[in-house]
Amino acid sequence: MTEPSATPPPVSRRRLLGYAGAGAAVGAAGFAGGIGAARATDGPHGEGVDRYAFHGTHQAGIVTPAQDRLHFAAFDVTATSRAELLLLLKAWTAAAAAMTQGRPVGGGVPLPYDAPPGDTGEAAGLPPGRLTLTFGFGPSLFRDADGKDRFGIADRQPAALRRLPHFPADALQEQRSDGDLCVQACADDPQVAVHAIRNLSRIAFGSAALRWSQLGFGRTSSTSTSQATPRNLFGFKDGTANLKAEEPKAVDEHVWVGQGDDDGAAWLADGSFLVARRINMMIETWDRTSLREQETLVGRDRHVGAPLSGGTEFTEPDLSLKGNDGQPLVAMSSHVRLAHPTQNNGVRMLRRGYNFTDGNDDLGRLDAGLFFIAYVRDPATQYIPMQTRLSRDDGLMEYLRHTGSGLFAVPPGVRKGGFLGDTLLT
Amino acid sequence: MTEPSATPPPVSRRRLLGYAGAGAAVGAAGFAGGIGAARATDGPHGEGVDRYAFHGTHQAGIVTPAQDRLHFAAFDVTATSRAELLLLLKAWTAAAAAMTQGRPVGGGVPLPYDAPPGDTGEAAGLPPGRLTLTFGFGPSLFRDADGKDRFGIADRQPAALRRLPHFPADALQEQRSDGDLCVQACADDPQVAVHAIRNLSRIAFGSAALRWSQLGFGRTSSTSTSQATPRNLFGFKDGTANLKAEEPKAVDEHVWVGQGDDDGAAWLADGSFLVARRINMMIETWDRTSLREQETLVGRDRHVGAPLSGGTEFTEPDLSLKGNDGQPLVAMSSHVRLAHPTQNNGVRMLRRGYNFTDGNDDLGRLDAGLFFIAYVRDPATQYIPMQTRLSRDDGLMEYLRHTGSGLFAVPPGVRKGGFLGDTLLT
Numbered sequence: 001m002t003e004p005s006a007t008p009p010p011v012s013r014r015r016l017l018g019y020a021g022a023g024a025a026v027g028a029a030g031f032a033g034g035i036g037a038a039r040a041t042d043g044p045h046g047e048g049v050d051r052y053a054f055h056g057t058h059q060a061g062i063v064t065p066a067q068d069r070l071h072f073a074a075f076d077v078t079a080t081s082r083a084e085l086l087l088l089l090k091a092w093t094a095a096a097a098a099m100t101q102g103r104p105v106g107g108g109v110p111l112p113y114d115a116p117p118g119d120t121g122e123a124a125g126l127p128p129g130r131l132t133l134t135f136g137f138g139p140s141l142f143r144d145a146d147g148k149d150r151f152g153i154a155d156r157q158p159a160a161l162r163r164l165p166h167f168p169a170d171a172l173q174e175q176r177s178d179g180d181l182c183v184q185a186c187a188d189d190p191q192v193a194v195h196a197i198r199n200l201s202r203i204a205f206g207s208a209a210l211r212w213s214q215l216g217f218g219r220t221s222s223t224s225t226s227q228a229t230p231r232n233l234f235g236f237k238d239g240t241a242n243l244k245a246e247e248p249k250a251v252d253e254h255v256w257v258g259q260g261d262d263d264g265a266a267w268l269a270d271g272s273f274l275v276a277r278r279i280n281m282m283i284e285t286w287d288r289t290s291l292r293e294q295e296t297l298v299g300r301d302r303h304v305g306a307p308l309s310g311g312t313e314f315t316e317p318d319l320s321l322k323g324n325d326g327q328p329l330v331a332m333s334s335h336v337r338l339a340h341p342t343q344n345n346g347v348r349m350l351r352r353g354y355n356f357t358d359g360n361d362d363l364g365r366l367d368a369g370l371f372f373i374a375y376v377r378d379p380a381t382q383y384i385p386m387q388t389r390l391s392r393d394d395g396l397m398e399y400l401r402h403t404g405s406g407l408f409a410v411p412p413g414v415r416k417g418g419f420l421g422d423t424l425l426t
Numbered sequence: 427m428t429e430p431s432a433t434p435p436p437v438s439r440r441r442l443l444g445y446a447g448a449g450a451a452v453g454a455a456g457f458a459g460g461i462g463a464a465r466a467t468d469g470p471h472g473e474g475v476d477r478y479a480f481h482g483t484h485q486a487g488i489v490t491p492a493q494d495r496l497h498f499a500a501f502d503v504t505a506t507s508r509a510e511l512l513l514l515l516k517a518w519t520a521a522a523a524a525m526t527q528g529r530p531v532g533g534g535v536p537l538p539y540d541a542p543p544g545d546t547g548e549a550a551g552l553p554p555g556r557l558t559l560t561f562g563f564g565p566s567l568f569r570d571a572d573g574k575d576r577f578g579i580a581d582r583q584p585a586a587l588r589r590l591p592h593f594p595a596d597a598l599q600e601q602r603s604d605g606d607l608c609v610q611a612c613a614d615d616p617q618v619a620v621h622a623i624r625n626l627s628r629i630a631f632g633s634a635a636l637r638w639s640q641l642g643f644g645r646t647s648s649t650s651t652s653q654a655t656p657r658n659l660f661g662f663k664d665g666t667a668n669l670k671a672e673e674p675k676a677v678d679e680h681v682w683v684g685q686g687d688d689d690g691a692a693w694l695a696d697g698s699f700l701v702a703r704r705i706n707m708m709i710e711t712w713d714r715t716s717l718r719e720q721e722t723l724v725g726r727d728r729h730v731g732a733p734l735s736g737g738t739e740f741t742e743p744d745l746s747l748k749g750n751d752g753q754p755l756v757a758m759s760s761h762v763r764l765a766h767p768t769q770n771n772g773v774r775m776l777r778r779g780y781n782f783t784d785g786n787d788d789l790g791r792l793d794a795g796l797f798f799i800a801y802v803r804d805p806a807t808q809y810i811p812m813q814t815r816l817s818r819d820d821g822l823m824e825y826l827r828h829t830g831s832g833l834f835a836v837p838p839g840v841r842k843g844g845f846l847g848d849t850l851l852t
Contacts, residue, residue, distance in 0.1 A: 069616075069643075071783070076790075112717070113716065113717050113718045114716045114717075114718055115716055115717070116713060116714050116715060116716055116717070117661070117717050117720075117728070119661075120659075120661050120709070120713055121657065121660075121661020121662070121728055122644075122657045122658065122659050122660075122661045122781070123657075124657060124661065124729070125654070125657065175788070189644075190495075190616075190643035190644065191643060191644040191657075191781065194643065194781075194783050194794075197792075198659075198709065198783075198792060198794075201790075201792065202710070202713050205710070209789070209790035210786045210790035210791070210792065211790065212785065212786065213783075213785050213786055213792070214785065215641075215643070215783060215784075215785075217495075217616035217617060217620065217641070217643075218548075218615075218616065218617040228551070231547065231548045231549075231550060231551070231617075232548065233546075233548050233624075234547075234548075235543070235545075235546050235547020235548045235550065236547070283546070283624065284628070284631070287542060287546055287628050288542050289542060290539065290540045290541055290542055291538070291539050291540075291541070291542070291543050292539045292540055294543075302543070302547055303550070355548070355617065355620075357497070357620050357624075357639075357641060358641075358784065358785070359638065359639050359640065359641075359784070360636045360638065360639055362601070363635075364502075364627075364635035364636035364637065365636070366623075366624060366627065366636065366639070368620075368624075
């Protein structure tokens with residue numbers, strides 16, 4: 001925490017109004033999911049820009065309608081005292097509150113000329129881009145690799161917050177996995193998302209170091225019924241049956257941690273768990289399989305996204321329907337069948353993944369796939385059993401390789417005057 | 427060329443009209459620079475979408491207003507005969523003509539069910555996204571590493587098409603440099619750009635292998651006066667003084683190869699040279715320097731982008747003006763001074779670079795910077811002397827590391843009925 005920008009001065013209401021301009025209605029609107037979605041009529045960077053409120057019961061960036069671009073980052077905390085960790089989280093809180101509203105880190109102009117600027121500047125002039133910043137705590141924050149309780153919080157580690165087990169066909173790379181802290185930056189403009197991670201990384205200098213990061217360029221799930229279903233790099237619509245913000249009861253049941261979920265971790269109430277998986281797709285192999293094979297493996301038709309049992313994209317698959325050959329129309333090893341709630345004790349997840357392409361390997365194959373993100377109330381009953389089953393039986397697994405992994409506890413939203421993790425650390 | 431999709435059937439005019447829908451005006455409009463910019467009123471993916479004509483005197487993607495996203499790829503040709511190279515370039519031509527107009531590779535529906543789909547599908551339903559595909563030929567296409575003339579074109583190698591010389595402070599990585607062929611895919615939507623490179627790579631299977639590729643997320647130059655000047659990852663506006671499409675005389679002088687430029691390479695007339703440089707920025711170090719230092723190194727103020735000699739963003743820098751201390755206001759080692767045409771024999775370039783971020787290194791530093799692209803009429807008199815000077819004298823070089831490099835001859839645009847490189851190969 002050696003940077004002048006690490007602890008920006010509190011932004012006064014007057015200054016805030018100054019930035020937001022006349023007519024702004026920051027934080028005014030909201031919807032059932034508890035995420036305030038403010039549509040400003042005027043703002044620091046022009047008219048008609050959109051932003052989401054930073055403060056709230058839950059963190060933004062979960063049921064918030066999925067933005068188009070992602071920069072995800074995991075950090076190792078190098079600070080050794082609880083006081084330093086607190087300083088970092090408070091500085092991140094102030095920076096996140098500013099950047100999500102389209103304001104520069106550190107309060108903006110006037111800049112001290114003989115000091116480094118408070119903000120790195122590459123997002124100046126850009127709209128806020130619906131930026132959301134969602135923070136999580138990894139198991140190693142509570143107990144490091146040696147089992148050490150660096151910050152005096154080991155007794156508050158949620159029972160479900162453990163490193164994910166090894167799944168069949170995992171090919172995890174250490175440099176793409178785990179971390180003490182994570183930040184999911186989502187925005188409509190990648191420059192806005194990258195700017196946010198860069199500035200958080202900069203603020204963390206001396207307290208936490210970037211461990212790994214991942215850019216995603218196309219969302220692969222809708223989290224709101226207002227959004228069209230996007231396509232993954234297999235060319236198929238993905239996330240048709242995803243949990244949506246407009247199902248608040250289901251979101252409460254499957255996403256938000258309840259007050260009584262875990263005796264030792266009441267601090268996590270209104271939070272969630274974030275599962276991150278970097279899933280490489282063997283797209284060159286996939287591209288040489290027939291459309292019939294592709295559709296059989298997925299269990300849906302490619303063009304419309306309808307289940308092979310018939311209907312349109314949003315028709316429920318009929319898993320019992322058989323064809324003339326006596327075989328189920330939705331094959332036994334198809335992804336749609338194996339991932340269907342009826343095959344998984346009614347379990348659902350809120351998925352929020354992104355397509356990625358990171359250059360190519362030495363053989364000229366694109367290093368591309370799906371950066372899977374899911375929010376669940378309890379990984380032990382939701383993600384883990386489903387992935388155990390999928391990784392064993394799903395025909396698609398032949399074309400997938402999991403190369404990165406992380407599980408993080410996502411604290412509740414920050415109340416005004418509070419800071420990230422205050423329910424855990426105070 | 428073992429793929430069914432590698433040689434898509436020619437698209438009949440009737441079929442084309444079928445796809446484009448009634449009321450389409452594909453290829454209708456155009457502007458002074460010779461790039462046809464068609465604004466369709468109706469199209470395959472909805473109303474009001476924008477696309478640029480593929481055919482023309484010059485290739486699109488050069489003076490075309492810079493789109494927001496980039497996927498750049500370089501290929502090694504593995505085909506050993508001229509006939510195979512011709513097949514590849516013809517298949518690429520057909521695919522590029524389709525994809526830039528928002529149509530799928532291979533003609534689209536109806537898909538043969540027991541064959542791999544002609545198109546990989548992930549851009550289905552997306553608008554054309556102003557996709558442009560710009561192709562280039564590297565020196566090694568004419569003479570390979572052993573000096574072998576694989577395709578019978580060595581005598582047509584342009585004199586200026588040589589591997590770029592070593593510049594001071596170069597730290598080039600072989601796996602990010604050179605290549606026999608290059609493709610610059612630019613679009614408003616990264617999924618559209620990635621889809622294009624993936625499908626071209628797929629078509630090339632057996633004829634050419636992806637050597638390296640680079641995603642860029644934010645354009646760093648304007649190529650049209652209609653565009654606002656964007657910012658690079660140093661937080662500064664970049665490309666204020668760039669060549670613009672609206673200066674056709676200057677574009678003719680500095681970008682397009684003339685008929686008589688090179689006796690042996692008349693085939694390159696109306697083409698250009700593409701310089702690609704992957705420039706890592708030491709952003710963690712940069713972020714710890716004072717604003718004063720940053721502005722002195724750049725020679726402009728950060729907020730507005732005005733030269734330090736005064737004025738506004740588009741004021742010409744006064745390189746002779748001195749401050750009270752007797753020193754030039756625009757420092758001798760500043761980037762603006764050293765790159766100014768008056769300091770470089772009047773030379774100008776058309777820059778078309780993009781910001782990139784590719785995760786991080788082992789020390790937690792972002793692997794980020796500028797993927798520099800410039801189009802020049804003659805690299806020997808334009809890029810090379812300027813970069814020699816900059817790499818020696820520019821104070822910014824302390825914060826830069828060139829990690830990738832490529833020089834490519836960009837053939838003229840494809841006429842209707844022609845194919846990429848036909849002036850070279852027929």
